[in-house]
Amino acid sequence: MSKTTRDTEETEEEEAPTTRRGAEALVEGLKQEGVDTMFGITGGAIMPVYDVLYDDDEINHVMMGHEQGAAHAAEAYHSVTGRPGVCLATSGPGATNLITGLADADMDSRSIVAITGQVPTEMIGNDAFQETDMRGVSMPVTKHNYLIKDEDEVPDTVQEAFYVSNTGRPGPVVLDVPKDVSKNDTDAVRSELNVEGYSPNYEGHPRQIKRAAEAIEEADKPLIFAGGGAIMADAADEVRELANENGIPVTTSLQGLGAFPEDNDLSLGMLGMHGTGYANRAVTDCDLLIGIGVRFDDRATGKIESFAPHAKVIHIDIDPAEISKNIHADIPIVGDAKRVVGDINDEMEERDAPDTADWLEKLSEWKEKYPMEYEQEGDDLKPQRVIETLDDKTTDDTIVCTGVGQHQMWAAQWYEYQEPRTWISSGGLGTMGCGLPMTIGAKLAAPDTEVVCIDGDGSFLMTVQELTTAVREELDFTLVIINNYYMGMVRQWQELFQDERYAESELPHLPEFDKIAEAFGAKGWRLTDPENVDEVLDEALEYDGPSVIDAVIDPNENVFPMVPAGSGNDEFIMGKGTQGSRIS
Amino acid sequence: MSKGAPTRRLPTGVREDAVARGADETEYTLSVLVENKPGVLSRVAGLFTRRDFNIDSLAVGETENPEYSRMTIVVEGNDKTVEQVKKQLNKVIPVIKVSDLTDDDSVDRELAMYKVACDPETRGEIMQIANSFRANVVDMGSNAVVVEVTGDTEKVEAFEDMVRQFGIKETVRTGRISLARGEKTTDETGN
Numbered sequence: 001m002s003k004t005t006r007d008t009e010e011t012e013e014e015e016a017p018t019t020r021r022g023a024e025a026l027v028e029g030l031k032q033e034g035v036d037t038m039f040g041i042t043g044g045a046i047m048p049v050y051d052v053l054y055d056d057d058e059i060n061h062v063m064m065g066h067e068q069g070a071a072h073a074a075e076a077y078h079s080v081t082g083r084p085g086v087c088l089a090t091s092g093p094g095a096t097n098l099i100t101g102l103a104d105a106d107m108d109s110r111s112i113v114a115i116t117g118q119v120p121t122e123m124i125g126n127d128a129f130q131e132t133d134m135r136g137v138s139m140p141v142t143k144h145n146y147l148i149k150d151e152d153e154v155p156d157t158v159q160e161a162f163y164v165s166n167t168g169r170p171g172p173v174v175l176d177v178p179k180d181v182s183k184n185d186t187d188a189v190r191s192e193l194n195v196e197g198y199s200p201n202y203e204g205h206p207r208q209i210k211r212a213a214e215a216i217e218e219a220d221k222p223l224i225f226a227g228g229g230a231i232m233a234d235a236a237d238e239v240r241e242l243a244n245e246n247g248i249p250v251t252t253s254l255q256g257l258g259a260f261p262e263d264n265d266l267s268l269g270m271l272g273m274h275g276t277g278y279a280n281r282a283v284t285d286c287d288l289l290i291g292i293g294v295r296f297d298d299r300a301t302g303k304i305e306s307f308a309p310h311a312k313v314i315h316i317d318i319d320p321a322e323i324s325k326n327i328h329a330d331i332p333i334v335g336d337a338k339r340v341v342g343d344i345n346d347e348m349e350e351r352d353a354p355d356t357a358d359w360l361e362k363l364s365e366w367k368e369k370y371p372m373e374y375e376q377e378g379d380d381l382k383p384q385r386v387i388e389t390l391d392d393k394t395t396d397d398t399i400v401c402t403g404v405g406q407h408q409m410w411a412a413q414w415y416e417y418q419e420p421r422t423w424i425s426s427g428g429l430g431t432m433g434c435g436l437p438m439t440i441g442a443k444l445a446a447p448d449t450e451v452v453c454i455d456g457d458g459s460f461l462m463t464v465q466e467l468t469t470a471v472r473e474e475l476d477f478t479l480v481i482i483n484n485y486y487m488g489m490v491r492q493w494q495e496l497f498q499d500e501r502y503a504e505s506e507l508p509h510l511p512e513f514d515k516i517a518e519a520f521g522a523k524g525w526r527l528t529d530p531e532n533v534d535e536v537l538d539e540a541l542e543y544d545g546p547s548v549i550d551a552v553i554d555p556n557e558n559v560f561p562m563v564p565a566g567s568g569n570d571e572f573i574m575g576k577g578t579q580g581s582r583i584s
Numbered sequence: 585m586s587k588g589a590p591t592r593r594l595p596t597g598v599r600e601d602a603v604a605r606g607a608d609e610t611e612y613t614l615s616v617l618v619e620n621k622p623g624v625l626s627r628v629a630g631l632f633t634r635r636d637f638n639i640d641s642l643a644v645g646e647t648e649n650p651e652y653s654r655m656t657i658v659v660e661g662n663d664k665t666v667e668q669v670k671k672q673l674n675k676v677i678p679v680i681k682v683s684d685l686t687d688d689d690s691v692d693r694e695l696a697m698y699k700v701a702c703d704p705e706t707r708g709e710i711m712q713i714a715n716s717f718r719a720n721v722v723d724m725g726s727n728a729v730v731v732e733v734t735g736d737t738e739k740v741e742a743f744e745d746m747v748r749q750f751g752i753k754e755t756v757r758t759g760r761i762s763l764a765r766g767e768k769t770t771d772e773t774g775n
Binding site: 304307329 | 592595597600627630669674
């Protein structure tokens, strides 16, 4: 049954196994995996596990307001620490409430282990109270999942779940634990790990590394495109070396923010739908594209037909299925980004760096031609101003979490990211409401680091109940709601592409968020005047506890540059009514 | 920009100036060795649904080692999509090995049963056709016979064409099963 083979000899050497409940074996397994923090909500089928945690003083369990929040907090825990985030929920609705967070982790390759209660084994399939086929429901949105049907399988299954979740391409794993399995006694201990059908490849093929180095040496217009995979593999140093030593400019995906310092002259910022004009020009004109831990998502590539049309593509990824999925890789390299880029750097030491002077000159021209700018008119509060000021007032290692929408794109554009693991957001799934719970997870994972959240009014309201968690846990962070009383990104598309038909995107009856915060026991500010930006941010950052700023911005402000959906990256518009770059 | 006509990519992500090979839709046979565990079939079937891959047929059974099952999956697609199918199958944790038998020398069989309408006059003719296909009559009634036919897809379909004139009341087919020819095992061949 179990894939893990039992090594009896080894277990005999250890102390005689003690008999304990399945739930105790589960918690014991979590500790063996180094779990120190978990996020969850109790309920009927998971009660035996909570009963064990009641006596435990090693694992900090954080009670959340909603299971979705527990999953997002676990995601942020992984993004900050690189270790699996753990969340708990009961069967049925508790388990299904995790699904959005699991799907989010699946899309953004975050290692989380979700432990869900299940009805007792003899009741499975009978539509028992709070029964959901969690294995079936979570299958399409997880890396793998387990239904533990026997208490003797608990130690091995916990071990395997953590291994599968955080090796290779990280991803979410579900452990579904029926109530009787938690309650029954077992003396099983974990044995040697053996997952036959799973063996991620970490070393890049030497021949491909050579080919990549050759291509770099020969390139006139090379460009590095770094993504979330570069950050997860802790490859930021190697990426920096590759860029600096060879004069190669770097653009990043949304999830790649922080993979390369944005104050470096070689940085072009983010590419894609709301990327910089110069990054989108660069990717369109480059003759060699070095993709590192990216999956060529449609928001990054724009229309496939005009994505990097002249470029030879080197694609480095740990997941073989990403290679040539969306963009054909001329030089595919399956492996760990840190090792592969390190190997390429070693290989380049014996070769000449490409002559990129002309290329970099061209990029400087484009930086001047398509600058990132906004207009400060009158008394309107501009989101860019708020975010820029927040950046000025916080250190480089500050962790920035966001929700999803316009505010997220402004946060990506107007805050400068210098270090890896400082940007935590929902990229692939685009999950509104992820901001506050991710902030909580990040702060608990890095209590000594400054954590801020740039949220949207619509996003914030979706998981606002987590303020109770933040207040109870006495978490010190600053959350700025970029409030335009709209589902802003939808409004922007309606304005630009649907004749200003604002179907269900207006939110005129939002509560006063500063008062909402105060009602929860957090501290609230309302910011409407650009004159007060400094003062309010200073106060909020200074306050020791959850600070919520309701920043009421100019509702007509849009996110630019923008590549309209279905257009090529070189057809970006710099503002309303402007033409694509090809024409200008 | 560069010399001559500007380069573009095909919607498949391949540069237009590179040779796009294997772009035609055709049938591929994959042999997939999996752990014999509950839920594996639904993981594999779910993968095809989720990624919008088309399964023509899927046959599954235990192997010589009861810990493993072998699935033979016939999938419609082109080189690029089938490459994705193979890679995605490999990502399913209980999948041990994916072998592509499409271009390899393999033996392919499927089993079909046909319930064919008959009367005393046509019964003999149906049995004659069955004989020539080395098919067996496994049940006989006054108005219908059930014929079992084994062979590759072409043979089974040729048989079906021959008996259609009598009226096929019902059909059941197992889907294709395949093994590599020669000494090497299926898991040692393919790619």
